[in-house]
Amino acid sequence: MDGLSAAASVIAVVQISTQIFELCQEYYSEVKDARKDIQRLRNEVTSLQDVLTNVEDLAEDSGSANLSVLNLLNQQDGPLRQCQKDLVGLVAKLELGQGKNTMKRFGMRALKWPFSSKDVEKLLITIGRHKATFNLALSADHIGLARAIKDDVARLNNSIAELQVGQKEFLVDERRQKIHQWLSPLDPSSNHNAACKKRQPTTGAWFVGSDQYEKWKTTSNSFLWLHGIPGCGKTILCSTIVQDVIRQYQSEPEFAVAYFYFDFNDSEKQRHDNFIRSLIVQLSTQSEKTPESLEALFTGSRQQPTTDALTSTLQQIIGDFQQTFILIDALDECNQREELLELMETIVGWKSEKVHILATSRREREIEEALQPLITDQILEIEETLRDGAHGMFRWVVCQLDSLKKCLKLDALRRALNSLPKTLDDTYARILRSIDEEYSQDAFRILQWLAYSARPLRIEEVAEVVAVKIVEKAIPVTCSGVATRRILRKRL
Incomplete structure (x- = not known):
């Protein structure tokens, strides 16, 4: 191979690099948010052109001393051919980013x-x-050049493989995004974020720590319905559950979580077909690749799919995961309730061991009759029971919650709810009766001090009340800062 052939190869590479420089110039003037990267690429291409110019001079002066170096550079899979191939690929990608020709016309x-x-x-x-590599060639270090070329070819092949993988992932993501846009899914995260803002850090902790919740997560084909009166906090509780499930399973690639908030303030979020579309897109996003069923739905017809087609696609996507959790808030706010309830029956009817559904709503006969056969467990309406019995007495509710927290089993909780005291006096009487007889005298003494204390006692002072045994009827003057002497003398 003579020097002229090598010179021609160098010239071809220089021309391609010039084309890249011009394309970068065009991008630099039009795409403002990527100017830093464009400038870096443009500078590197310019630097490459300078080196190639020196190689071209070497080729034109192709004496015997330089011929072996040029042959190494210009061999079939050598640096010049590899460089030309990489630059051609770069040009193609830059031209791809310019958009369709029809837009230019x-x-x-x-x-x-x-x-x-x-x-x-x-x-x-x-x-x-x-x-x-080219700079090394210019130094005419034949042995070093041969070694560098061998290593460089291996590195370049690895780089090419990485670029090809990255490009493939980019195309897959671009295709998936196109399919998602075609489905026009609604984003439930706005409702979820709004509910989270209203939630206190410990809101719903009683539920996510319950046996029923754990059973729902681990039971195959489980369905859990949480119902309550309007305003009792079902949506806030649902947001707590969504966060807990995501936190627990987000690091598991074989587990998927999807949720939806029906909303009477948004007519689009009242349609059950939009609910299905949202689930499909959420689950598809969590898959490493676009599910085949979704790809088939898109390529089969560019017209909007039927509800049956969407349901079938949802079933197949759920089957791609080891476990799928679906959380739905406010079933009663769907204006296509009959279709939605039929969908619930259909999903449960798949008998899939992989799916777990949790739904919230008001307790309405239509919903209850439809969901009752599906329910694998059910949470009692603690909020409703307490609200009905409170009659505006906040202290009564607090006392009942303190009592209910001691219930470790569902049966005990149900018995406690069915036997709540009617009045605040009855509540206090029950609390006093529950004090162990061994501590009844201590409790009596503490209540005496609390009744006649000039200010609320600190816990350390209450401890002293129990620890100190008073023999005399009179209280020392040193205690006058805690209790009223005259009253205590009279009472004791």
Whole structure:
């Protein structure tokens, strides 16, 4: 192979690099948010051109001393051919980001920088390696050049493989995004975030720590219905459950979580078909690749799919995961309630061991009759029971909650709810009766001090009341800061 052939190869590479520079110039003037990366790539290409110019001079002066170096550079899979191949690929991607030709014919520009900062970094490394190889060739260090070429080819092949994987992932994500846009799903995260803002850190802790909740998560094909009166906090509780399930399973690639909030303030979030679309997109996003069933739905017809087709696709996507959790808030706010309840029956009827459904709603006969056969467990309406019995007495509710917290089993909880005292006096009487006889005298003494204390006692002072045994009827003057002497003398 003579020097002229090598010179021709160098010229071809220089021309391609010039084309890249011009394309970068165009992007630089149009795409403002990527100028830093564009400038870096443009500078590196310019630097490569300078090195290639020196190689071209070496080829034109192809004496015997230089011929072996040029042959190494210009061999079939050598650095010049590899550099040309990489630059041609770069041109293709830059031209791809310019948009469709039809847009250009109508005078519209559609420039979109096709590389992320990570991609640009890889391109700079690749071009830098080519420069290093050519600079080594210019030094005419034949042994060093041969070794460098061998190592460089291996590194370049690895870089190419990485770029190909990255490009493939980019195309897959782009395709998936296109399919998702076609489905036009609603985003339930706005409702979820709004509910989370209203939630206190410990809100719903009583539920996510319950046996029923754990049973629902671990039982195959489980369905749990939480019902309550309007305003008792079902949506807030649902947001707590969503957060807990996501936190527990987000690191498990074979587990998927999808949720939806029906909303009477948003007519689009009252339709059951929009509910299905949202579930499909959420589950698809959590899959490593676009589910085949969703791809088939999209390629089969670009018309909007039927509800049956959406339901079938949902079933197949759920089957792609080891476990799927679906959480639904406010079933009663769906304006296509009959269709939604039929869908619930259909999903449970799949008899899939992989799916777990939790739903909230008001307790309405239509919903209860439809869901009752599906329920694998059911939470009692603690909020409703307490609200009905409180009659405006906040202290009564607090006392009942203190009592209910001691119930470790569902049966005990149900018995406690069915035997709540009617009045606050009855509540206090029950509390006093529950004091162990061994501590009854201590409790009596503490209540005496609390009744006649000039201010609320600190816990340390209450401890002293129990610890100190008073023999005399009179109280020392030193205690006058805690209790009223005259009253205590009289009472004791």
